[in-house]
Amino acid sequence: MSSNFFQPVDASAVPRFAGLSTFMRLPAVASAEGLDIALLGIPWDGGTTNRAGARHGPREIRNQSSLMRRVHHVSGTEPFSIANVADVGDLSVNPINLLDGLKRIEEGIAAIVTAGAIPLAAGGDHLTTLPVLRAVARERAVGMIHFDAHSDTNDRYFGDNPYTHGTPFRRAIEEGLLDPRRVVQIGIRGSIYEPGEHDWAVAQGIRIIYMEEFVRRGAASVMEEARAIAGTGPTYVTFDIDCIDPSMAPGTGTPELGGFTTREAQEMVRLLDGLNIVGADVVEVAPPFDLAGMTALAGATMMFELLCVLAKSVQAARAPD
Numbered sequence: 001m002s003s004n005f006f007q008p009v010d011a012s013a014v015p016r017f018a019g020l021s022t023f024m025r026l027p028a029v030a031s032a033e034g035l036d037i038a039l040l041g042i043p044w045d046g047g048t049t050n051r052a053g054a055r056h057g058p059r060e061i062r063n064q065s066s067l068m069r070r071v072h073h074v075s076g077t078e079p080f081s082i083a084n085v086a087d088v089g090d091l092s093v094n095p096i097n098l099l100d101g102l103k104r105i106e107e108g109i110a111a112i113v114t115a116g117a118i119p120l121a122a123g124g125d126h127l128t129t130l131p132v133l134r135a136v137a138r139e140r141a142v143g144m145i146h147f148d149a150h151s152d153t154n155d156r157y158f159g160d161n162p163y164t165h166g167t168p169f170r171r172a173i174e175e176g177l178l179d180p181r182r183v184v185q186i187g188i189r190g191s192i193y194e195p196g197e198h199d200w201a202v203a204q205g206i207r208i209i210y211m212e213e214f215v216r217r218g219a220a221s222v223m224e225e226a227r228a229i230a231g232t233g234p235t236y237v238t239f240d241i242d243c244i245d246p247s248m249a250p251g252t253g254t255p256e257l258g259g260f261t262t263r264e265a266q267e268m269v270r271l272l273d274g275l276n277i278v279g280a281d282v283v284e285v286a287p288p289f290d291l292a293g294m295t296a297l298a299g300a301t302m303m304f305e306l307l308c309v310l311a312k313s314v315q316a317a318r319a320p321d
Helices: 054-067 098-114 126-136 168-174 199-204 211-217 219-230 262-270 294-318
Strands: 037-042 085-090 118-123 142-147 178-188 207-210 235-240 277-283
Touching: 037 054, 037 098, 037 294, 054 118, 054 277, 054 294, 098 118, 098 126, 118 126, 118 294, 126 168, 126 235, 126 277, 142 219, 168 178, 168 199, 178 199, 178 211, 178 219, 207 211, 207 219, 211 219, 219 262, 235 262, 235 294, 262 294, 277 294
Parallel strands: 037 085, 037 118, 118 277, 142 178, 142 235, 178 207, 235 277
Antiparallel strands: none
């Protein structure tokens, strides 16, 4: 434990509704220099094909994250005591130019990675994960554990448009950013465009665990397989909030009935403990469609769950052999 680590504002001293709105009430800093984990927002939904609004996600997730406290009640993890964490703000985005938006996000994440910090991002729609992967996987392909209702491995939309929130992982595989044999998608469900919609993903080696299989097997069994697929290599974790049932997370662009409970989602994220995670995100929180902030609260809670897993990894890496 270092006395130099940033600490959140104490809610027993300053009420949660007061002060600056930052992720988990941590200090806002100008860069990721000196951080172990950088919390950041990507307020961009340039890839959304129907209900826009995820560009507002980071701001509302910050607001709801004021409810997070210092200690994880199950694992006992104190993330702010074992890793240096702060809010590095929002990445520069371009809401009217898709390609420039992707470039800006990649450059912003690259600066965080170069500084030696692990990025933990709040989106934004799921296309934001593509430029994040371009930065995180510049040196080598990574594996991925992907929680979602949708595979997001479609090819083209609206003619010949290759970049939407339904295409990021097809592009990532084509660009050599992901090793598809180390990719698992969990919670996939809902109606699809055509019978063979997922054939391309499966042919690349992606393991798709549909929601019906998850229900039969349960979280522990599914995550045991997911961990085996990811292995010991560098792994990215992406959490689309629409994997949670819309009864618990209605504020998202493409809701699908029959999803995870928030409790099941928490359990799965906790079972990521010990993996070699090089970055993570929570995406598709769309406040304009939310009710009482419940989707943003789910997003903030998943970020805290991910933060605890990442902080333990940082602590383990810092420990002497």
